[in-house]
Amino acid sequence: MSNLTDTAGRVGGSYKARIAGKKMLIYVVCALLCAMSLLPFLVMFVNSTRPSADIAQRLSLIPGNMLSANIKTLHERQNFDVLLGMRNSLLVSASATCLCLYVSLMTAYGLTVYRFKGNRLAFTFIMVILMIPSQVSIIGFFNEMYKLNLINTFWPLIIPAAASPSVVFFMRQYMQGGLPLEIVEAARIDGCGEFRTFNMIALPMMTPAIATQAIFTFVGSWNNLFTPSMVISSQKKFTMPMLVSLLKSDRFRTDFGTVYLALSLTVLPLFVVYFALSKFIIGGVALGGVKE
């Protein structure tokens, strides 16, 4: 660094000023971008406390005093059951995440620890299917679920999570660096069964990778709208994103306050989780995050 300032020595003062000026600009741009991230949510939260007529008339960032009235309308008149949606989503996402992680870890472990015939082929296969989005086979999937009588159940949203190539890929990468095979062999020599070695020795060593992937899998499942909207039609089984799509129906047409309130309720849990785990999540993205 000092080299650079030396070469620029003749214009030292103006160079420093230029850097300071540019720095100023960067901070202003960053502040604006942060505001851009927050503003829509701020408007949403504030509007959920304001009367509908007021929302229609002007934009304001000063909270109103209609929060409890809006809650009452949402609950009684509109019969919009956020808790039920949350329960459904939680059930689906938690089960899908556990299943996805355990099976993916098993697969990655099998590929990393054992040298069997077809090992490389299996991995190449997983790399290939990694690129096929599940949306392209939705008609066949819908047809199959229909035949199996699984329409309007949560199974089609949970079981397929067991085959998540991207999670397997990530786990395998992590295992190659983070799981010394010597330990597996030592356990084996000590008479530890294969499954027990996996459960008691390999899994605990994978905790950081599991935590990262758990968050992304959970959020991905929680936010999914396409698959549920194909296989679920009974309103009792609606997941959160499906519930949100109800807000577009005519009965909410002028009830702005309740719409913003309902939206706030769907967003709030994610806000809490995100800000509690943000460091972790950002770290996970930097690791070469898995894009949906």
Next chain:
Amino acid sequence: MSQANTLKRRSSRGRLEKTYWGYIFIAPFFIVYAIFQLYPLLDTFYLASQKYMITGANKVIGPTYNGLKNFQQIFKAVGSAGIPKVAQVFVNTAVMWIINFIPQMLVALLLAKWFTDTRFRIRGQGAIKVMVYMPNIITAASISMLFYSLFSYPQGPANSVLASLGIIDKATYLNAGVAATVAIPFLEKGWAVRLIVSFINFWMWYGNTMIVLIAGILGINPSLFEAAQVDGASSNQVFRRVTLPLLRPILLYTLVTSLIGGMQMYDIPAMMQQQGSPAKDMTQTVTMYIQELVYSGTKDYGRSASVSVCLFLVTAVFSIILFYIMRDRDAAAQRKAARAARKGAVKA
């Protein structure tokens, strides 16, 4: 010596017992994949060649083989813009992806350059990352519904801002009865909806891209930057001649994954559709069209499947490109690991 021993043991482990356990460990993945993804995929291809529909009156027709008729039909059905509807939905998807991706990449690159430039030493990077990444984690459906409400017509936040800025007549706007005469029906204008959808995509994803790029830049050997600086390169030259070429694999990876994800775009444009809005022709995406074919009036599985096959083929082309990029990355990482292991063995 111990390293060399390990290497020897590792390479001979293939001949040790218990290798069949490998099959047991990977079996659940492949079984679930075969039942819940591979079969549906093959079935989609099969259905694309069948006449198979359920009429409004719940009458099932087919499935009977009709060759490529479904494809002929979807290419014959002309949309309002005068080109086949199936082409129109692909164009819509591509347009909304491009308008989002170009600024997304540019902003992410610029921010990544600023954050990694040692002349600036920007403080609070952690907090900024947390803020700009945040929209990515929030349910896309909720975010779209939020923007849908912000642009509501005749009265709503976007129009009220226009009114207070004097762009539309304020007095008329504030009168609920006649507000519709001056307010702008954003959600009925094709280009407006396209821009809103693209903006939401941009807004949700540039933070993610930025973090990936910063990680990529920090992964570059610092001595390369130092060497360039010693040779008198300006910081812009370093960025253009050293950073960008070394980032190429990551840039390509981001491009292709975003493209594949973009082709499946559903949540945001679907939530932005207003019932009966003329904007639909310009904003319906491929996946929305696939869903419409099996969820409206006559449920036409055959045609819907044939649109899926088209989407599959387009995605496959991009996927093959991505596969080669990632394979090279993986192979390079393995070569590096092998080299490090050899080095260690020699030293010992």
